[in-house]
Amino acid sequence: MNARYFKYTAWCLFFLIILVLTPQTNAQSVDELKNQITSKNSEIAQLEKEIAEYQKKIAATKGQSSTLNAELARLESSKKKLETDVALTRKKISATELTIKKLGSEIATSASKIETNHLAVAAALREMKDADTFNFTVAFLSNDTLSDFLNDYATLESFRGKLEAQILELKKTKTTYEKQKSESEEEKLALTSLQSKLADQRQIVTQNQSEKSVLLSQTKAQEASYQQLLADRIAKKNAVEAEIRKAEDALNLIVNPGSLPATGRGVIKWPFDKVVVTQYFGNTPFATANAQIYKGAGHNGIDLAAAVGTPVKAVLDGTVIGVGDTDLTCPRASYGRWVMVRHNNGLSSVYGHLSLPKVVEGQTVKTGDIVAYSGNTGYTTGPHLHFTLLATQGSQIGSLQSKVPGCGVYRIPLATKEAVLNPLSYL
Structure with a gap:
């Protein structure tokens, strides 16, 4: 086979090996993070159920007569509900931090894939440019048989198709990368909001405890x-x-x-x-x-x-x-x-x-x-x-x-x- 086509085929193999190996770089760590996020979401769902139960208990006290025991029971239910609010927000913060970490890993993978594929595509395009300027009459005469020439030509056309498909895939990866970056920024804003909410909830818990102490002090039980x-x-x-x-x-x-x-x-x-x-x-x-x-x-x-x-x-x-x-x-x-x-x-x-x-x-x-x-x-x-x-x-x-x-x-x-x-x- 002609030396030029041997070189071309070598580029093809190099290009395909890169495409196969690159996306798997952080696959394992991303999967682990996804599993952790799923676990946190299950814990969040359980806490939300507990909060709903406490809210029912608090609502049930509204129709009761105004007695000290009823008021103390309401305050205790409010306390438990507020403490569960705090626990829920902490879980949401943890889940959000894991999501940001997962997105960061995915962004790094996408960025690496874009960079590597960009280099491979550029190299392949340069090689194709050289192939396009090659005289096919010379190529035909350089091959021992018509079959060898047709195989080289088929290899060239096949690679053109693969390259065009990979360029399209590269564009999609860039779109995914931008979306991941946007999602990461949104999650960071959500994290800031949750951290502020957690501080508020802690303050409200303290107020609730103070209200009960004052009530007991005023009434001597x-x-x-x-x-x-x-x-x-x-x-x-x-x-x-x-x-x-x-x-x-x-x-x-x-x-x-x-x-x-x-x-x-x-x-x-x-x-x-x-x-x-x-x-x-x-x-x-x-x-x-x-x-x-x-x-x-x-x-x-x-x-x-x-x-x-x-x-x-x-x-x-x-x-x-x-x-x-x-x-x-x-x-x-x-x-x-x-x-x-x-x-x-x-x-x-x-x-x-x-x-x-x-x-x-x-x-x-x-x-x-x-x-x-x-x-x-x-x-x-x-x-x-x-x-x-x-x-x-x-x-x-x-x-x-x-x-x-x-x-x-x-x-x-x-x-x-x-x-x-x-x-x-x-x-």
Whole structure:
């Protein structure tokens, strides 16, 4: 066979050997990482089941009578649920770290394959260029038989086809490489978010433990003391609400109906992914049956069931105009920790009874951004989110000097009666 074709065939063998061996470089380590990720995901699924069970137990306590034992049982279930939240987030962090490691290994394999194949393709193209300039008449005369010549020619054409296919495969590998890099960056962002969430959850666990300690200290583990504590809270709540209503009646704010968006579904989004309304807006049966709490004023928002530590999301784009905590100066009498967001369509939203706000005043938020975690602060009969929707023109944040014993100056959202809207008209 002609020496030139012998050289060409040698290049062909070299090229094919590289293509066969290169992709297997990190196959074993990637498979091991995939198995570890699958194991972590199984553990995550089990923890999610445990959290669902704790949430059922917490929800079951809502209809129970207000006794010290029932409250301690609720706090214990909340504690276990929150601790499982922490364990779940840790598992998710571990799984995400493994995914990033797997993607890193795959990216390295793809990059190596691209580089090696690029060199092989370049060398083969150079060889083909030389072959293309070779005089086939000379090649025919150089071979002993017609069969030898045809075999060399067939080898050349076969290799052309293989080379074209490999160039196409190289392009696909580059596309995969870019996708893997993008996925890796997304996973890194997810990891940062999970690490932040873990820190938040630890803080909420500490709050839960503190709440139980304070309760036991205040009641000395005596039912009679607990019932007196509840009665005192209701009395304080009524006095504080009276002060707030007086301040709101004095507001000199006018709401132009034309400033409000038309009512209809989807104007705003729900603050939770999973929604259970436990009390509606206005003179609800609960508000009517508990005149000692609402004094005939009705419920100025809606209550949504939520275990302590549930992420609360912004219902619409807007700007945070207030973050406060009435418990600092007037414990267990009003909103507790709250956040107020002003939207660009004439509406403002208020989120109350939070465990941990996650925004600051002046911050811009997008629909679905986490603004806080739900809780059980302020005056409540159990963990939930109190969600209020207001006409921006008829609302503001005020600082009130309370005359109620045990209370001081506190900041709170205020609104005229006309400015208090039914959230369900816009959800």
